[in-house]
Amino acid sequence: MSSSSKSTRSSISPFRSRRSSAVAAPAAPPATRTSSGGRASTPASSARPTTPSSSSGGRPTTPSAAFARPATPTSARPTTPSSTASARPTTPSSVSSRATGRAPSAAAVDASNAKENIMVTVRFRPLSPREINKGDEVAWYADGDNMVRNEYNPSIAYAFDKVFGPATTTRRVYDVAAQHVVSGAMEGINGTVFAYGVTSSGKTHTMHGEQKSPGIIPLAVKDVFSIIQDTPGREFLLRVSYLEIYNEVINDLLDPTGQNLRIREDAQGTYVEGIKEEVVLSPAHALSLIASGEEHRHVGSNNFNLVSSRSHTIFTLTIESSPSGETEEEEVRLCQLNLIDLAGSESSKTETTGLRRKEGSYINKSLLTLGTVIAKLTDGKATHIPYRDSKLTRLLQYSLSGHGRISLICTVTPASSNTEETHNTLKFAHRSKHVELKASQNKIIDEKSLIKKYQKEITCLKEELQQLRRGMMGNGYILPTDQEDLVNLKLQLEAGQVKLQSRLEQEEEAKAALMGRIQRLTKLILVSTKSSISSKVSGQASLRRRHSFGEDELAYLPDRKREYSIEDDDISLDSEFSIEAKLDSNNSDEPARFDRRNRKRGMLGWFKLKKSEQLSGLSPSADSDSTASGSPSFSRSSQQKHLLLDLKDGRRKSVTRKADDSALGDSFLERTQAGDLFSAAPIVRHPLPSGTTIVDQIDLLQEQVKMLAGEVAFSTSSLKRLLEQAANSPDDSQFQDQIERLKNEISEKKSHIHVLEQRIMQSLETTDDPAIRTEMTQTFSRLSTQLSEMTCELEIMSADNKILQDQLQTKVRKGGRTVIFHLPHISLMFLFK
Numbered sequence: 001m002s003s004s005s006k007s008t009r010s011s012i013s014p015f016r017s018r019r020s021s022a023v024a025a026p027a028a029p030p031a032t033r034t035s036s037g038g039r040a041s042t043p044a045s046s047a048r049p050t051t052p053s054s055s056s057g058g059r060p061t062t063p064s065a066a067f068a069r070p071a072t073p074t075s076a077r078p079t080t081p082s083s084t085a086s087a088r089p090t091t092p093s094s095v096s097s098r099a100t101g102r103a104p105s106a107a108a109v110d111a112s113n114a115k116e117n118i119m120v121t122v123r124f125r126p127l128s129p130r131e132i133n134k135g136d137e138v139a140w141y142a143d144g145d146n147m148v149r150n151e152y153n154p155s156i157a158y159a160f161d162k163v164f165g166p167a168t169t170t171r172r173v174y175d176v177a178a179q180h181v182v183s184g185a186m187e188g189i190n191g192t193v194f195a196y197g198v199t200s201s202g203k204t205h206t207m208h209g210e211q212k213s214p215g216i217i218p219l220a221v222k223d224v225f226s227i228i229q230d231t232p233g234r235e236f237l238l239r240v241s242y243l244e245i246y247n248e249v250i251n252d253l254l255d256p257t258g259q260n261l262r263i264r265e266d267a268q269g270t271y272v273e274g275i276k277e278e279v280v281l282s283p284a285h286a287l288s289l290i291a292s293g294e295e296h297r298h299v300g301s302n303n304f305n306l307v308s309s310r311s312h313t314i315f316t317l318t319i320e321s322s323p324s325g326e327t328e329e330e331e332v333r334l335c336q337l338n339l340i341d342l343a344g345s346e347s348s349k350t351e352t353t354g355l356r357r358k359e360g361s362y363i364n365k366s367l368l369t370l371g372t373v374i375a376k377l378t379d380g381k382a383t384h385i386p387y388r389d390s391k392l393t394r395l396l397q398y399s400l401s402g403h404g405r406i407s408l409i410c411t412v413t414p415a416s417s418n419t420e421e422t423h424n425t426l427k428f429a430h431r432s433k434h435v436e437l438k439a440s441q442n443k444i445i446d447e448k449s450l451i452k453k454y455q456k457e458i459t460c461l462k463e464e465l466q467q468l469r470r471g472m473m474g475n476g477y478i479l480p481t482d483q484e485d486l487v488n489l490k491l492q493l494e495a496g497q498v499k500l501q502s503r504l505e506q507e508e509e510a511k512a513a514l515m516g517r518i519q520r521l522t523k524l525i526l527v528s529t530k531s532s533i534s535s536k537v538s539g540q541a542s543l544r545r546r547h548s549f550g551e552d553e554l555a556y557l558p559d560r561k562r563e564y565s566i567e568d569d570d571i572s573l574d575s576e577f578s579i580e581a582k583l584d585s586n587n588s589d590e591p592a593r594f595d596r597r598n599r600k601r602g603m604l605g606w607f608k609l610k611k612s613e614q615l616s617g618l619s620p621s622a623d624s625d626s627t628a629s630g631s632p633s634f635s636r637s638s639q640q641k642h643l644l645l646d647l648k649d650g651r652r653k654s655v656t657r658k659a660d661d662s663a664l665g666d667s668f669l670e671r672t673q674a675g676d677l678f679s680a681a682p683i684v685r686h687p688l689p690s691g692t693t694i695v696d697q698i699d700l701l702q703e704q705v706k707m708l709a710g711e712v713a714f715s716t717s718s719l720k721r722l723l724e725q726a727a728n729s730p731d732d733s734q735f736q737d738q739i740e741r742l743k744n745e746i747s748e749k750k751s752h753i754h755v756l757e758q759r760i761m762q763s764l765e766t767t768d769d770p771a772i773r774t775e776m777t778q779t780f781s782r783l784s785t786q787l788s789e790m791t792c793e794l795e796i797m798s799a800d801n802k803i804l805q806d807q808l809q810t811k812v813r814k815g816g817r818t819v820i821f822h823l824p825h826i827s828l829m830f831l832f833k
């Protein structure tokens with residue numbers, strides 16, 4: 001929605017004043033701190049108005065401040081029979097489980113194996129203009145920080161971990177209800193945050209947010225990168241996937257071809273088979289993926305919500321981390337952070353027909369199953385939990401059954417016309433409070449990884465060889481009696497040695513190939529820039545190319561997201577980060593595919609490379625973490641060749657942003673998001689800066705195309721929303737201006753993409769540098785493999801031996817559908833059909 005209409009809603013809310021004046025809730029006495037640092041429960045009367053601090057929108061300074069809650073709920077709960085029957089108050093036990101304040105840190109949880117409950121919060125939205133116009137009144141309100149009370153029957157009240165009034169910012173909601181889940185996930189504890197509520201209650205507003213008020217998902221993504229920056233001792237690898245459950249069918253939102261995916265189960269829980277996972281390198285990268293995913297989500301309008309979500313969506317961030325450098329600790333942590341925007345339950349009041357009605361019934365059925373599962377989980381006596389009755393509960397099975405942290409944000413409207421629906425949400429929320437969880441770190445012991453296995457194999461082989469050598473030497477003392485024995489023994493030993501030597505060489509070759517792969521993939525590992533300061537100072541060039549992020553990070557962010565960052569309060573990621581390495585689009589696809597097949601094995605386990613080993617490069621004697629089967633998605637031999645060439649010429653060095661800028665110094669007429677990083681000019685050719693290869697340049701250009709494409713998707717999605725809003729308010733000229741601006745932006749970005757694509761073609765054509773020719777040979781070999789699969793006519797043309805004598809001279813001219821390669825003794829022309 002537009003910012004203007006949003007602010008109107010906020011200001012007209014009658015609810016805000018009601019809370020402080022109409023409700024005669026006595027001020028709570030200050031809660032006393034327990035020895036554990038939390039707050040002890042305060043007496044029943046502690047239902048209290050929101051304190052200024054709680055609505056300040058700032059980050060809580062102490063965990064306990066965020067989660068402190070008053071009162072034994074018994075006293076604050078309804079006494080009416082109806083409410084007694086249907087909704088239980090928070091029991092003392094559930095109070096005590098949360099009474100220690102904020103969820104304990106991962107380490108603490110791990111150490112004590114402490115139980116937690118689901119964190120349940122309630123968020124009110126303001127009355128909407130529609131509700132006000134039809135004379136709705138406030139039926140439910142936030143009575144202090146922890147209570148929801150019924151206006152017409154004040155004895156009906158429910159206590160929660162936190163209740164957010166309609167004026168509360170999403171930032172504040174994030175800090176209280178989601179931040180601990182995100183930080184837990186960064187420490188290896190699975191986490192799930194989901195928004196639950198009836199249609200139009202504010203779930204999408206809470207989870208995704210809007211331009212001026214980013215939701216939990218973008219805030220979590222930012223926070224994740226911020227935490228990486230603040231954790232110099234570890235390296236991280238992040239992957240995202242994004243799916244929707246629409247009419248009980250799972251669709252991949254990052255890959256429109258991924259429809260009707262199946263849920264599988266293994267020892268580690270349930271997972272979606274074939275879901276696309278993208279390795280992400282920056283907040284903007286992740287956000288642009290979400291934006292393009294949103295394009296594919298099913299939305300539609302009903303009489304409550306013009307843009308109603310017709311599907312549940314699950315955004316999953318898979319986080320792997322391991323200690324940096326050479327440490328004794330070998331473990332890799334692997335966990336998932338699920339951020340879920342549920343579709344809203346629909347009552348009979350929701351006027352739907354045809355497809356919408358069908359969607360509504362699927363939505364209701366799955367939410368009903370979620371309710372049943374929660375009820376059974378809290379029942380204590382239930383022997384069977386019907387997770388399998390819906391895709392949603394099946395996917396959430398692992399989380400709901402207690403593995404990791406869960407935060408449930410229930411969104412509600414205060415409107416009297418929705419009294420019953422809100423009451424149902426509150427009952428659901430209340431039941432959920434009793435689900436017990438055990439938050440513990442997920443660790444993979446690196447020993448289990450194939451890298452380790454392979455290393456051991458190499459060591460064994462070497463020992464075998466050594467033994468053979470020693471055997472030869474040893475035999476020297478027992479002198480054979482005659483010449484024939486001596487010759488036989490020698491022959492035997494030599495044959496054995498040759499055999500072992502050749503095996504070893506093969507293994508070493510494979511190892512070197514993997515090192516190349518590791519080097520390329522290492523660029524995808526995220527590390528804090530804080531850890532790289534010392535190596536910069538010492539001036540020691542590391543072969544390792546890692547991705548860190550920084551001041552320039554904003555360059556990746558679409559304008560809108562930059563606005564988020566700037567406006568968005570206290571975390572200024574933007575000033576903290578700096579980009580040191582370039583993106584490598586090829587690589588980001590590679591591990592993603594690779595990882596899908598190896599989802600249970602930590603990728604970091606594959607990528608980790610000890611510094612000394614990296615510096616030793618291709619030395620055949622160097623021991624390194626590597627594995628012959630490291631890439632199931634590639635043919636071993638071709639991959640080895642390719643990577644060996646890459647490493648041997650040693651030219652794929654780190655490309656700093658500076659280099660990129662000078663290499664591609666032309667600017668777009670206007671700054672664009674991705675254009676800040678690299679620029680594009682349609683015609684002019686540029687010399688490559690030292691250390692930058694043409695492949696690097698092409699990688700960079702491709703990456704920029706990718707970023708721009710993401711931005712186009714984001715802008716298109718915003719445009720779609722604006723058009724819908726404009727249709728609703730045809731007289732609002734502000735919409736028209738914004739629509740016009742967005743359209744221009746989109747067409748500009750599309751033309752930039754076009755320019756960049758031309759640039760990529762040019763880069764392919766331009767090269768006289770003998771060093772680059774080697775690369776072109778590789779490109780050629782790759783192309784030929786691809787081409788061999790296509791129908792083509794091959795014409796062998798006369799070779800000009802004078803020009804092409806000494807060295808390989810590869811020249812690619814690509815025009816129309818013809819590609820010509822000039823090699824030393826032959827020219828090949830491929831005509832595509």
Ligand SMILES: Nc1ncnc2c1ncn2[C@@H]1O[C@H](COP(=O)(O)OP(=O)(O)OP(=O)(O)O)[C@@H](O)[C@H]1O
Nearest residue numbers: 001125199200201202203204205305308309343344
């Ligand atoms: N806390 C809030 N402050 C201001 N406006 C809000 C708030 N929550 C929701 N809204 C507005 O209310 C409308 C409905 O919200 P939203 O689309 O998030 O509902 P929803 O629960 O996701 O609905 P559905 O289940 O139908 O998708 C939107 O216009 C949104 O901007």
